Amino acid sequence: MAINGIQFQKGLSLAAFLKDYGTEDQCETAFIKARWPHGFICPCCSHTAAYEFRRQERRYWQCGACRHQTSLRSGTVMEHGHLPLTKLYLAIYLMTQSKTNIAALALMRQLGISWKAAWLLKHKLMEVMAQREADHPLEGDVSVDDAYLGGERTGGGPGRGSSNKVAFVAAVEMREGRPQRVRFDPVAGFSFAALTPWARLAVAPGSCVVSDGLLGFEVLERLGYTHKVVLAPRGKAGTEIEPFKWLNVLLGNLKTSLSGTHHAFKFAKYARRYLAEVQYRFNRRADMAAMVPRLAVAVAQTRPCPKRMVLGKAEVRT
Template sequence: MAINPIQMQKGLSLTDFLKQYSTQAQCEAALFQARWPQGFRCPVCQHAVATEFLRSKTRLWCCRACKHQTTLTAGTMMHQSQLLLSKWFLAIYLVTQSKTNIAALALRRQLGISWKAAWLLKHKLMDAMRQRESGQPLSGDIRVDDAYLGGEYPGGKSGRGSENKTAFVAAVEMRNGQPNRVRFDPVDGFSFAALMPWASSALRAGSVITSDGLSGFRVVQQLGFQHRVVIAPKGKAGTEIDAFKWLNVLIGNLKTTLSGTHHAFKFSKYAARYLAEVQYRFNRRADLCALIPRLLKAVMQAKPCPRGVFQALIEQET
């Protein structure tokens, strides 16, 4: 069997990572580059000149035009975080360089922090990925299918009606017979009304959409897309036909990754984040070393989730 060059990447070793990001100064320099690659810009007025100073060991920039003061992390996903930058960077390294996902419990042990802090950190990183991916529609030759996360509760409803199942659309952008990019988007169901918002945001105009016979996917025709329907045979043979072979492989890998790492989570609440993490990593799989600066940029550009919202979620988990 031929070696897959993407799977066999060396990535960034822990030794090389520590050489680049082990000190506070190195972390601050990397964050500055991620947030202001063209130099400082005031978040209020976009002025380019500021006075830099320290206050209680915190580095601040005071805009010379509007006098607004800001820090490296203010207004980002790191906003008001009490964790050391080195902890953030190590978490980003572990999340991006591991072959499979990493759970909050593993982050807790690796970083030497509380479970609550690790859970919060993990969800902040996943939400930054979700925000980054939300504005990246697929284009060209796109194969789509309906899928579900979760299993049946003992004594509960069976099949697709189970209270523990969360519906999502799996879509893959094909290029030269190989999967190029994917999207895994939670939806309220597979009716026209539920799929209309998904199709409007996840698919770029001019694309050709291939689906099975699910009637809800005909919504793409109403939006002006070319739509090809392929009726797959039942059983295993249906997963191996050319139209959906790669899509079924990706859905299988997704479910194996999530179940093997997390075992279970509250699908209805957190599906968007967990799906976005798998999607984000797959769509940037060709260069593992670049994943660290790219995720740093996503964290710097993501809108912070209100602290009270995350705190309430943590309390519900404990």
């Protein structure tokens, strides 16, 4: 049996990671490159000349034109954060190099920080992943299916009506019989009204979409997509036929990863981020070593996400 080159790639070893990101100075240099790959650019006037200085051991740049002062983290998702950059890069490493997810509790122990800090950092990184994935529609041959995340809870209603279940669309872009990219998008339901904005966001025009006959997916035809229906038999046999075989494998891996890592989380509130984490990692699986610098660039380019935006109104229970 041939070895899967992607699955058995070396990735980035811990020793190699520590060689490049083991000190605060190394991480600072890497993050400067991630934020300003072609040199400093003032966030206010786009001027490229600046004076550097330090205040309370933190590095600042003062624009030579408008005199605006900015730190390395200001204007990024890590604005107002106090964790050392070594902790940030180690969290990026742990969240990208594992085939499965890592819980905030495990992140707490690996980073040597409090659980609240680890949870907040994890959710900020997942938010970066979600925003990075949002504008990348699938194209070509696409298989789609309806799915649910979460289980029944006492008093929450049975089956699909459970208040603890989150509906999402699983879609995979296929090429030569192999999966290329996936999307896992939470939706309000599977009506035409709910699936219309999903289709416009998740599937590129001109794509050929295959579904299992769910009525809601007929909206694809109304929007101008080529839509094919393949009625799958019930039971296990229905999960093994083309073109749904790979889609069901990916769905199984997704649910196993989430249930095996997290005891529980508020599905309705945080499903988008947890699904995006799995999606982000899968779509970049061909070069695992590159995921560390790539996610650092995304962190540097993502607008601030303060704690109140991460938490929302409900309390945290993960």
